[in-house]
Amino acid sequence: QQQVKQSPQSLIVQKGGISIINCAYENTAFDYFPWYQQFPGKGPALLIAIRPDVSEKKEGRFTISFNKSAKQFSLHIMDSQPGDSATYFCAASMDTGRRALTFGSGTRLQVQP
Amino acid sequence: ETGVTQSPTHLIKTRGQQVTLRCSSQSGHNTVSWYQQALGQGPQFIFQYYREEENGRGNFPPRFSGLQFPNYSSELNVNALELDDSALYLCASSPFAGGDEQYFGPGTRLTVT
Numbered sequence: 001q002q003q004v005k006q007s008p009q010s011l012i013v014q015k016g017g018i019s020i021i022n023c024a025y026e027n028t029a030f031d032y033f034p035w036y037q038q039f040p041g042k043g044p045a046l047l048i049a050i051r052p053d054v055s056e057k058k059e060g061r062f063t064i065s066f067n068k069s070a071k072q073f074s075l076h077i078m079d080s081q082p083g084d085s086a087t088y089f090c091a092a093s094m095d096t097g098r099r100a101l102t103f104g105s106g107t108r109l110q111v112q113p
Numbered sequence: 114e115t116g117v118t119q120s121p122t123h124l125i126k127t128r129g130q131q132v133t134l135r136c137s138s139q140s141g142h143n144t145v146s147w148y149q150q151a152l153g154q155g156p157q158f159i160f161q162y163y164r165e166e167e168n169g170r171g172n173f174p175p176r177f178s179g180l181q182f183p184n185y186s187s188e189l190n191v192n193a194l195e196l197d198d199s200a201l202y203l204c205a206s207s208p209f210a211g212g213d214e215q216y217f218g219p220g221t222r223l224t225v226t
Contacts, residue, residue: 006155032213043117043203043217044156089155097211098169100146103155 004092006104013111019077021107023090026071030092032099035064035075038087038106047088048075080111117206117218125224126194134189134221136204144168144210145187147179150201150220162187163210191223199225 005024013019023033031052036044050057050064050073057064063076077084090104118137126132138145144163148156158171162181176192185206191198201222205215 034214036217041219043219046214046216049213091155093213095211096169098146098161098163099207099211099213099215100158100161100169100171101148101156101205101215102158106153106155 004090004102004104006090006107008107009105010108011110013080013109015080015082015111015113017080017111019075019080019084019109019111021075021088021090021109022072023074023104024070024072025092027092027094028071029094030102031095032093033064033066033073034091034093034101035062036089036091036103038089044089077109080109082111082113085109085111117204117216119202119204119218119221121221122219123222123224125226128194128196128225130194131190131192132194132223134191134202134204134223136187136189136206136218138185138187138204138206139216142206142208142216143185144207144212145181145185146205146207146215147187147189148203148205148217149173150203152200156203159189161210168210194225196225199223 034049035047038044061078066073091101146161147159150156160170161168180188201220204218
């Protein structure tokens with residue numbers, strides 16, 4: 001019940017295209033869903049996050065879509081750029097007084113010029 | 114405002130040895146969480162420290178232990194190293210124990226031979 005399942009494992013997109021990464025969760029106690037971007041040799045960087053009371057959140061070229069009934073959420077990267085090439089992780093946490101993040105397995109995105 | 118820093122960057126140890134990793138939290142953050150990221154996987158929660166006390170632990174054995182100091186910096190200690198302990202160890206800080214947003218450091222790459 002603590003798992004967050006992420007797909008696809010890898011993704012190749014042409015420059016200017018839309019990258020879509022999907023995640024699904026089981027535990028309905030999760031109430032915070034962030035996405036992290038990680039470049040090789042670096043720590044994960046918080047990209048964007050959403051709570052279940054909204055269905056969509058947009059920040060620049062990055063959008064999270066959230067479907068509470070399906071227990072799924074996705075990251076959309078519009079106008080993908082070669083600089084977006086990185087590994088993306090979805091995550092989830094619940095309010096237990098400590099907010100431990102449960103991460104998906106990651107999606108390696110390659111944006112071709 | 115300084116970000117999360119970790120030391121050392123890389124470390125090579127022999128099976129059975131002990132290791133100490135260090136983390137300085139982001140300015141103004143009093144909560145530190147440690148994660149283990151095996152190659153090609155998402156980070157896994159080890160434990161969290163808040164006000165110098167352990168505030169929750171993931172599914173890791175007692176040979177993984179930690180400390181938090183009055184300046185909110187933290188240490189992760191691993192005793193009796195095993196080959197499977199080879200991973201990137203990430204420290205994340207947040208403004209308070211129940212805070213949603215966690216900001217990661219660059220990590221320490223530990224190799225156990």
